[in-house]
Amino acid sequence: MNILGKGFADNQEKIKGIRRADNFAKMAVSASNKACLNFKFSNEDTDISIILCTQFGPHVTTFKFLNNLLDYSDSGVSPTTFSHSVHNAAASYIASSLGIMGQSITITSFQDPLKQALILADAWFACSQAKKIIVCYVDEESEPISAAHKHCTFPSYSKDSLSTGAAAILVEKGDDIEIPEKIFNPFTYIKEI
Amino acid sequence: MNNEKIFITGTGIISALGNSIEETFEALLKNQINVGKIDSFDCDINKPVFKAMTTSNLTSSMMRTKELADIAFLQAIDQAKINDSDNPISEKLKIGICCGTTVASQLNDIEFYKKFRMGIVKSYDPVKHFIAGNLSEALLLEHNYSGPGFNVVNACSSGTDSIGVAMAWIKNRVCDIVIAGGADELNRVPMAGFNSLGILSDSICKPFDKNRDGLNLGEGAGFLVLEKESTAKARKAEILAECCSYSTTADSYHLTAPRPDGKGLEYAIKKALLNANLNIEDINFINAHGTATKNNDFVEGYVFKKMFPKNIKVFSTKGYTGHTLGAAGAIDAVLTVLSLKKQWIPMNAGFSREDPEIGFSPVKKSTSLKAKYALSTSLAFGGVNSAVIFRRI
Numbered sequence: 001m002n003i004l005g006k007g008f009a010d011n012q013e014k015i016k017g018i019r020r021a022d023n024f025a026k027m028a029v030s031a032s033n034k035a036c037l038n039f040k041f042s043n044e045d046t047d048i049s050i051i052l053c054t055q056f057g058p059h060v061t062t063f064k065f066l067n068n069l070l071d072y073s074d075s076g077v078s079p080t081t082f083s084h085s086v087h088n089a090a091a092s093y094i095a096s097s098l099g100i101m102g103q104s105i106t107i108t109s110f111q112d113p114l115k116q117a118l119i120l121a122d123a124w125f126a127c128s129q130a131k132k133i134i135v136c137y138v139d140e141e142s143e144p145i146s147a148a149h150k151h152c153t154f155p156s157y158s159k160d161s162l163s164t165g166a167a168a169i170l171v172e173k174g175d176d177i178e179i180p181e182k183i184f185n186p187f188t189y190i191k192e193i
Numbered sequence: 194m195n196n197e198k199i200f201i202t203g204t205g206i207i208s209a210l211g212n213s214i215e216e217t218f219e220a221l222l223k224n225q226i227n228v229g230k231i232d233s234f235d236c237d238i239n240k241p242v243f244k245a246m247t248t249s250n251l252t253s254s255m256m257r258t259k260e261l262a263d264i265a266f267l268q269a270i271d272q273a274k275i276n277d278s279d280n281p282i283s284e285k286l287k288i289g290i291c292c293g294t295t296v297a298s299q300l301n302d303i304e305f306y307k308k309f310r311m312g313i314v315k316s317y318d319p320v321k322h323f324i325a326g327n328l329s330e331a332l333l334l335e336h337n338y339s340g341p342g343f344n345v346v347n348a349c350s351s352g353t354d355s356i357g358v359a360m361a362w363i364k365n366r367v368c369d370i371v372i373a374g375g376a377d378e379l380n381r382v383p384m385a386g387f388n389s390l391g392i393l394s395d396s397i398c399k400p401f402d403k404n405r406d407g408l409n410l411g412e413g414a415g416f417l418v419l420e421k422e423s424t425a426k427a428r429k430a431e432i433l434a435e436c437c438s439y440s441t442t443a444d445s446y447h448l449t450a451p452r453p454d455g456k457g458l459e460y461a462i463k464k465a466l467l468n469a470n471l472n473i474e475d476i477n478f479i480n481a482h483g484t485a486t487k488n489n490d491f492v493e494g495y496v497f498k499k500m501f502p503k504n505i506k507v508f509s510t511k512g513y514t515g516h517t518l519g520a521a522g523a524i525d526a527v528l529t530v531l532s533l534k535k536q537w538i539p540m541n542a543g544f545s546r547e548d549p550e551i552g553f554s555p556v557k558k559s560t561s562l563k564a565k566y567a568l569s570t571s572l573a574f575g576g577v578n579s580a581v582i583f584r585r586i
Contacts, residue, residue, distance in 0.1 A: 044456075062299045062301055062382075065301075070310070073237055074236050074385040075237055075238055077388075079386070079449075082389055085382075086295070087346035088347050089448055091575060092448050092575030096446060096447070100443065100445060101444070101445045103443070104347075105347055105358070108327060109343040111327075113343070116343045120361065124361055126365040127365060143309075144300070147309070152317045152321060
């Protein structure tokens with residue numbers, strides 16, 4: 001794969017059209033927009049695809065939804081919070097923010113999410129399923145997960161990259177990068193490639 | 194790239210229709226609607242649900258999705274005879290797993306979280322179970338397969354998209370065989386969430402009907418074994434169907450509503466046909482997403498009417514299974530393969546009156562037919578439109 005651009009989330013950025021989005025989605029959009037900064041896609045482009053990968057997904061929003069359930073009952077929860085707790089909300093925001101209509105998939109893997117995303121991107125290029133792909137890694141810390149990591153022994157992969165942020169690359173078919181055997185920290189890996 | 198055909202050599206299913214392919218087909222033949230009340234968890238929402246039929250003791254809510262997945266997964270690999278130790282080729286195979294889900298991707302153990310908020314957590318086991326319970330990674334470990342494996346969390350199209358991932362992996366020689374599917378349990382979080390969106394029906398759902406007023410949640414799992422032609426033939430596996438083509442598009446429109454002009458779904462179907470070198474007339478029936486919400490059925494109906502001949506046979510199975518979310522596309526895929534094999538399609542349960550705004554009627558009676566190609570569509574939250582085409586063998 002060849003890298004055409006890369007970007008990291010800027011938490012202070014105010015992005016038009018995503019005011020109601022949660023932090024998880026805002027980070028994903030911010031990083032993806034920066035990765036695509038030098039490219040103007042045609043409107044409703046179906047050749048540009050999105051692969052969003054994560055370990056935990058928008059679990060801060062999930063816990064916010066559970067707060068809703070516990071504080072206001074099953075029938076008193078917020079539909080907006082629920083919508084944003086769904087894992088592929090962030091990819092949906094990326095698609096609408098950039099105006100692209102290609103493939104959009106969100107995947108979870110605890111062991112190696114970015115590597116799995118790159119393997120899929122490589123397969124999509126090989127099958128001519130996409131001309132350019134935004135590969136975005138996003139995760140966030142939350143109190144329950146952080147507390148669990150303090151109190152328990154987990155497999156190393158579950159805390160390798162436990163931090164808040166998003167990093168994205170825009171890639172096309174090519175030979176510039178080879179998919180490594182293991183990506184220990186997606187943020188460091190994207191910085192260094 | 195590998196240009197070989199991709200065959201399906203095993204299927205497995207569990208849903209409100211039954212605990213196996215055979216039970217499912219029997220129930221469809223009898224037009225059984227096994228709808229009931231929520232009894233797996235406490236909830237102040239009283240809406241009909243489709244609980245999976247099972248004789249096993251599926252009680253632990255944290256692990257229920259995994260247990261549903263296990264049942265369908267084992268059926269599929271048994272039928273495909275993947276673990277056949279007498280077959281010398283079996284040991285050399287690189288096997289991947291791709292599973293769609295929604296509930297299993299979230300740490301939504303309410304009792305754990307309640308204690309955490311109160312500062313009285315004694316055990317972090319629910320977090321451990323959650324991390325160990327990534328369906329694909331757990332199944333890879335349990336069955337000692339080399340991978341790759343991850344979960345697709347594309348909401349309601351996850352099951353269909355996992356089949357798309359499987360096809361891409363096989364075509365790019367990432368692995369020889371992929372077990373792809375989806376699983377989801379009835380759970381308090383989606384129950385409350387879908388209720389808050391105002392799209393749960395108080396009665397049994399009526400896909401494509403004029404008076405449809407929302408969906409019923411369901412639970413279950415579906416899995417398919419996909420492999421390239423040469424592997425299937427070398428293993429002397431029974432071939433159930435060909436998985437011809439898959440395509441997916443993003444609406445780029447709205448977080449929870451499908452694009453009203455149906456352009457995303459239309460693109461997905463056109464691309465799937467193009468990839469399979471097929472024309473619209475080649476498709477003999479459509480297993481539609483058909484959730485019975487106003488928006489979904491309108492958009493699907495609008496696109497089908499625009500693209501396909503007037504006599505195209507369309508049905509939704511949500512009236513039999515409920516909406517099983519991350520499992521839905523996989524369950525639909527298994528039922529589509531079953532329909533092609535049996536040359537028989539079920540009636541669209543719940544439909545009685547045509548909606549003039551949609552302008553077509555789905556299948557009103559279970560029907561025998563001669564079908565070679567079938568299309569299965571899935572639309573998801575977040576504006577994902579996915580289409581997969583199967584061929585009868």
